[in-house]
Amino acid sequence: MVADEGRLLDLLDEYVDGRSSAAGLAELESLLGSSAAARRIYWEYLQQHAMIGQLQQERAGEKLAAETATAGSYWSLWGLAAAAALLLAAGALALVPGPGKPAAVSEAGGSVLVLANGTRVLQRPGSRVSLGASEDEDDVEQVVRLHRGEIEVHAAKSECGQSSVRVETDLGTVESLGTVFRVGLSAGEKTVRERASEGVGGKEIAQMRAGRVMPFAAALMLVSVMEGRVLVRSGLGATEVRAGETARVEKEEEEKAKAGPAVNGLQISFSRRVVIRKSVTFVEKGGKRVEVDDPDAREYRREELLAELKNVSDRTIAFKTFSKFVVPQGEVPRAPWVCATDAEGNRVPEHKRRFFRRNRGGDEKKAGKAVQFSVTVLKPGQSLSLRCYTHTLDFPKEGTYKLHMEWKLDADPDLEAAGIKLWSGKLTSNTVDWKYVAPKRRQRPARRMRDVNLKPGSAKKPPADADEAGDKKPEAF
Amino acid sequence: MGPFSVFSLLSSPAFGSYVLRRGRLDSMSTYEPQQADVQKLFLRHSSLLRGFIVGLLGDTSGADDLLQEVFVVASEKAADFQPGSDFPAWARAIARLKVLEFMRQRRGGPGRLSPEIVEALADSAPELDETYEARRTALKRCLGEIRGRARQLLDMRYQQGLNPERIAQRVSWKVAAVNVALSRARRFLRECTGRRLAIDGDS
Numbered sequence: 001m002v003a004d005e006g007r008l009l010d011l012l013d014e015y016v017d018g019r020s021s022a023a024g025l026a027e028l029e030s031l032l033g034s035s036a037a038a039r040r041i042y043w044e045y046l047q048q049h050a051m052i053g054q055l056q057q058e059r060a061g062e063k064l065a066a067e068t069a070t071a072g073s074y075w076s077l078w079g080l081a082a083a084a085a086l087l088l089a090a091g092a093l094a095l096v097p098g099p100g101k102p103a104a105v106s107e108a109g110g111s112v113l114v115l116a117n118g119t120r121v122l123q124r125p126g127s128r129v130s131l132g133a134s135e136d137e138d139d140v141e142q143v144v145r146l147h148r149g150e151i152e153v154h155a156a157k158s159e160c161g162q163s164s165v166r167v168e169t170d171l172g173t174v175e176s177l178g179t180v181f182r183v184g185l186s187a188g189e190k191t192v193r194e195r196a197s198e199g200v201g202g203k204e205i206a207q208m209r210a211g212r213v214m215p216f217a218a219a220l221m222l223v224s225v226m227e228g229r230v231l232v233r234s235g236l237g238a239t240e241v242r243a244g245e246t247a248r249v250e251k252e253e254e255e256k257a258k259a260g261p262a263v264n265g266l267q268i269s270f271s272r273r274v275v276i277r278k279s280v281t282f283v284e285k286g287g288k289r290v291e292v293d294d295p296d297a298r299e300y301r302r303e304e305l306l307a308e309l310k311n312v313s314d315r316t317i318a319f320k321t322f323s324k325f326v327v328p329q330g331e332v333p334r335a336p337w338v339c340a341t342d343a344e345g346n347r348v349p350e351h352k353r354r355f356f357r358r359n360r361g362g363d364e365k366k367a368g369k370a371v372q373f374s375v376t377v378l379k380p381g382q383s384l385s386l387r388c389y390t391h392t393l394d395f396p397k398e399g400t401y402k403l404h405m406e407w408k409l410d411a412d413p414d415l416e417a418a419g420i421k422l423w424s425g426k427l428t429s430n431t432v433d434w435k436y437v438a439p440k441r442r443q444r445p446a447r448r449m450r451d452v453n454l455k456p457g458s459a460k461k462p463p464a465d466a467d468e469a470g471d472k473k474p475e476a477f
Numbered sequence: 478m479g480p481f482s483v484f485s486l487l488s489s490p491a492f493g494s495y496v497l498r499r500g501r502l503d504s505m506s507t508y509e510p511q512q513a514d515v516q517k518l519f520l521r522h523s524s525l526l527r528g529f530i531v532g533l534l535g536d537t538s539g540a541d542d543l544l545q546e547v548f549v550v551a552s553e554k555a556a557d558f559q560p561g562s563d564f565p566a567w568a569r570a571i572a573r574l575k576v577l578e579f580m581r582q583r584r585g586g587p588g589r590l591s592p593e594i595v596e597a598l599a600d601s602a603p604e605l606d607e608t609y610e611a612r613r614t615a616l617k618r619c620l621g622e623i624r625g626r627a628r629q630l631l632d633m634r635y636q637q638g639l640n641p642e643r644i645a646q647r648v649s650w651k652v653a654a655v656n657v658a659l660s661r662a663r664r665f666l667r668e669c670t671g672r673r674l675a676i677d678g679d680s
Binding site: 015016017019020029032039040043044045046048049050052053054056060231244 | 516520523524527528531532535536537540541544545548588590591593594597598601602603612613616617620631632635636637638640641643656659660663664666667670
């Protein structure tokens, strides 16, 4: 039992709203530290706090979906949708993709696609989508391929663990589990500007305005989630985007991967991408949601280095999967590594760089355990993308460096004697420019005398992070 | 040749994660679970995990970022998960370490519980898995009972993520009045949820 449950709830209210005073926090810590019942109430209260947020987001989405469903004539066909595999509303085509048939394509702007599972796809003017069979049909019910423009997806409720719809683009995919979201592709401002400077942009833009079909190279994918959440996958990996958030996947034209030379059927390419994630605030105006400027909106920008191993041959290739373990024993090959040269073309000595996380996998080595190696198999055309930990890039000084990847695998006579033929050779990738800016160290403000309260018994508690931040290493994963 | 997994790639010092393109990566192994399976399980239990993280952080704003980090780690560690074992417990162990790492780095700012207390809370985290859905359903129904200004305040606090000061500006109230109203709404929801769970339990 907690002596004063009401007081505990007051303290918890202050805590979850971020308005705890030092005395209140100390009282709360004292209660939580001494009473199991207080900790139980804490958990109930905080779980409720988390749940309310989720339920509120769901409710907003349900309301929006209900409004959308009754808003226009598009949705009056909704009742008929169940009978049709796919239906395009007024002004658009009726598309019914079947087994073995080519993917249906729609360039009609402002039309609504109703997919077999009830998912509705609203095409914005100028957009181009196609519907095709999923390569991975177990994981997703419907696949929509967005070639250009923007679509708004009202995903149907899906079975547990299965995505009801996946939107595929050149820059990545978006999977949903019963949500409402938008996906847009654009050439990107930078691309347009650069093309213009090359003397071809003006012509292209004029042709676009004239309504002619132009080859389209997507440079930016924008995903806005209005309800629920989606999983955005790109060459960088997967990230979850929630209601009210927008994810951007950018591709810079000049950073397009140009692979290095193929060796024994394998090729390695190296590229750089920019990912921006930001929060977006909507307000309801006249029953519709409108995006508003929010001074508190946060935006995270991250540059990523991406490597891709690709089988460019017409045969299946197998190679030892690289691992951090047992490298000293020579049983598992070293992973591809990054090499750098500075502006003068001098190779940066490896010992002065720390590109990636430190190897923390020493337990097996110490214990002397035998570790089995792995084999990865790539069929013709398949590729394997690998993301580098760019936040650990470290150079002797700031500047622009040229990076490339190298990977070498020696033939294994023992395996070959056993009839197992694995790939061997040395791969070198293309180079990528990388601007290194030394991370800013957080400086502790100088203590001034007037900040120190010298009254007896009123010594200020030192900043909470003074001891904790120190040199302690985070838990290893 | 013994069992092997393409997921050992994830543990390489050079790379944090990998993705596959143009179909599944084939392997000579039948090693389970697949990374995709773990990701599916993660999505299925993400609400529960998020609640756990919020509980330890006491703050919803950083919880999503941490949840994402836990997702990445869980994906990387997919090969360590034993199929058929308790996934929420496995994922919670990862989340716990992530939160404690976060607390040590003090990215949460001032006004947060000390890491020692958070650790004690993590140790005493109840197994809410079985009752989670029932609690959620009950809370949803109770939320439906809140109307008017209280509902509007809850929307602003939880849907738009505004703090009490900003809510007070928007509704032209004093901050203290907003705090009281939010506190009452939460108490009501707590009592209402408890009542409903008791009724459902009896029936």
